[in-house]
Amino acid sequence: MKDHKYGKYIMWGVTAFLVIVACLLVALILLRWQMVREVFELIGQILAPITYGVILAYLMSPVYNRLIRWLGKLFAKAIRSEKRRASVAKGLATVGSLVFLVAIVTGLFSMILPTVTESIMGIVNSVPNFVQKISGWIETIFANNPQLETAVLSAYQQGVDRLMEWIKSTANWMPNLETALSSVYSGVMGVVNVTKNTLIGAIVMIYLLNIKDTLIAQAKKIVYGVLPLGPANGLVEKCRFVHKVFGGFILGKLIDSLIIGILTFILMSILRMPYTMLISVIIGVTNIIPFFGPFIGAIPSALLLLLVSPKQCLIFLVMILLIQQFDGNILGPKILGDSTGLSSFWVLFAILFFGGIMGPVGMIIGVPTFAVIYRLVSEAVEKRLKKKNLPTDTDAYKGLKHVDEDRKTFVR
Numbered sequence: 001m002k003d004h005k006y007g008k009y010i011m012w013g014v015t016a017f018l019v020i021v022a023c024l025l026v027a028l029i030l031l032r033w034q035m036v037r038e039v040f041e042l043i044g045q046i047l048a049p050i051t052y053g054v055i056l057a058y059l060m061s062p063v064y065n066r067l068i069r070w071l072g073k074l075f076a077k078a079i080r081s082e083k084r085r086a087s088v089a090k091g092l093a094t095v096g097s098l099v100f101l102v103a104i105v106t107g108l109f110s111m112i113l114p115t116v117t118e119s120i121m122g123i124v125n126s127v128p129n130f131v132q133k134i135s136g137w138i139e140t141i142f143a144n145n146p147q148l149e150t151a152v153l154s155a156y157q158q159g160v161d162r163l164m165e166w167i168k169s170t171a172n173w174m175p176n177l178e179t180a181l182s183s184v185y186s187g188v189m190g191v192v193n194v195t196k197n198t199l200i201g202a203i204v205m206i207y208l209l210n211i212k213d214t215l216i217a218q219a220k221k222i223v224y225g226v227l228p229l230g231p232a233n234g235l236v237e238k239c240r241f242v243h244k245v246f247g248g249f250i251l252g253k254l255i256d257s258l259i260i261g262i263l264t265f266i267l268m269s270i271l272r273m274p275y276t277m278l279i280s281v282i283i284g285v286t287n288i289i290p291f292f293g294p295f296i297g298a299i300p301s302a303l304l305l306l307l308v309s310p311k312q313c314l315i316f317l318v319m320i321l322l323i324q325q326f327d328g329n330i331l332g333p334k335i336l337g338d339s340t341g342l343s344s345f346w347v348l349f350a351i352l353f354f355g356g357i358m359g360p361v362g363m364i365i366g367v368p369t370f371a372v373i374y375r376l377v378s379e380a381v382e383k384r385l386k387k388k389n390l391p392t393d394t395d396a397y398k399g400l401k402h403v404d405e406d407r408k409t410f411v412r
Helices: 004-030 033-046 048-074 082-141 144-172 174-227 230-269 276-286 295-307 310-336 344-358 360-387
Strands: none
Touching: 048 082, 048 174, 048 230, 048 360, 082 144, 082 174, 082 276, 082 360, 174 230, 230 276, 230 310, 276 295, 295 310, 310 344, 344 360
């Protein structure tokens, strides 16, 4: 009996000690936030190749799994040994996934790089004509008011002159040689680091694709070994839900964006617009970002077309509006379905919140992340309500003043 009482006091003491340690750690983190942030950034830089590899492996998993199933059926009769057949299928599926990834990256760069060079040269050559066109429009619009025409043209010319002076001063790189060299060095090192991390990430991806089943099994083994069966089953089920939401949303968004990019290319080719390939890639890539993606891609694309022809720019904006209406009301729901279960308001909230914290990456993963949080909070609330014998339907709480504690009835 004494041992039991002492044990209880010891547990109280350990709990109090852990709470104090946790409070001290939180206070230390808040007081040394800049240092903590630098430590996390350093860890992030060190683990960048692993992060790249995990992302690539997750994106390539559907391709890898389909190849495994197809190759398993293909070699079912040729290779009798199941173990041998699985080994061959894994090796070929890994090679196939890597070839698929290299083909996509190579194809994108081969399409984009020549177009970017051509587009930059076209923009530089079209600037003088664009300046002259605007002058002509101003003269036409204010033809009946010579004084206002003179004032507007004077202000416009001053603006153009200042712009040209800024370009010339920027082009005069000799006084800023040290800064220019530093910028070039930083840019080159950035490209080298990204290339290095991507190449190492591809190697990590190969390993992860081949051992992902073993890693998942080990994780489940740890969960069932540490937790009681009930909580363990709940945790495994929640992880399945997280995978379903993230996998369904990201894969669906990639397919949706690919279709939108191809559709943009076809329509721009029919309408004989310039910069077709470049703008189609921009629209397709930015479409991955929910809600704001179409606007992010349409604005710079429209500015490019504005330098060539305001009429084509206007037609392009109308075309993008129609494409996005088609995507938002027909194509998107057809591909994504109700993969997140969030209303439009919460989608907007998730994009703004996670985008503000993590930038463009947060805008992409914010919706599935918030969908998971929303689901877990909803399940916890509904579980508590059921324990109190209260309804879980949201409509039941509309117009509610309070709940009678004795009768458990709603007072409206």
